[in-house]
Amino acid sequence: MTRSRERVGATIEVIRAPRVRIDLFGDDEVRRIRQSFVARHPRLPIFQRKRWVIALLRLPERHSDYLSGRARQAVRTNCNKASRLGYRHVTLPPADHIDEIVEINRSEPIRQGRPMREGYLDRASVADSVGRRPMMHGVVDRDGRLRAYAVGLDLGDAILIATILGHADSLDDGVMYLLVSEMVRSAISMRRPDGSPHWLMYDTFWGAKSGLAYFKRRLGFEPYTVDWRFVEGSRRAPATESIDG
Numbered sequence: 466m467t468r469s470r471e472r473v474g475a476t477i478e479v480i481r482a483p484r485v486r487i488d489l490f491g492d493d494e495v496r497r498i499r500q501s502f503v504a505r506h507p508r509l510p511i512f513q514r515k516r517w518v519i520a521l522l523r524l525p526e527r528h529s530d531y532l533s534g535r536a537r538q539a540v541r542t543n544c545n546k547a548s549r550l551g552y553r554h555v556t557l558p559p560a561d562h563i564d565e566i567v568e569i570n571r572s573e574p575i576r577q578g579r580p581m582r583e584g585y586l587d588r589a590s591v592a593d594s595v596g597r598r599p600m601m602h603g604v605v606d607r608d609g610r611l612r613a614y615a616v617g618l619d620l621g622d623a624i625l626i627a628t629i630l631g632h633a634d635s636l637d638d639g640v641m642y643l644l645v646s647e648m649v650r651s652a653i654s655m656r657r658p659d660g661s662p663h664w665l666m667y668d669t670f671w672g673a674k675s676g677l678a679y680f681k682r683r684l685g686f687e688p689y690t691v692d693w694r695f696v697e698g699s700r701r702a703p704a705t706e707s708i709d710g
Contacts, residue, residue, distance in 0.1 A: 551607030
């Protein structure tokens, strides 16, 4: 009965979700990511992998706008809690912090009801994936130890949160709220003359356990149906809502 209700709820969410077109532009990696988004879902081949109930946050003009209002009370409360406990946001080269990243990954063997994949636990695999990125977002404690990290990828009109994890011992301290809030600030600061990026993406709501879905909504992410378009050269049309057909 519970699973049936969840399926009905998911169907309603798909039907009600606003539809947007998001223009991606950049290098060959962005092109490959777009291709992975529109590829057929391995378990549901009639669907594209990243089309339905995509978790998107429309970036406001200012970071202060993001934090304002009753809807962001939980974000403000958790960010303030983390700051009071001595945590702070940093950007740093992941290659210099591989051991700390692995420690975070290993701090909780089960996440979202599933065992952590081996690629997150093996040092060499982490160095080859996360470690090759030039910079990442992090949250460090008062002693400078990395307690949470996230990799953000600039896809053009969207910033993708590609990887995000926190140390199990620090999750109740608000570090993940601080981390995402500062990623919002960073994405806003990256704005180009054409206004992009307009969006921050945090994967999808499909497949997310109720706790993670709740976390995303508290941060301001909402479900959208997305048409992904790769734009060559300087043709950078902004995303638009409620497009036809």
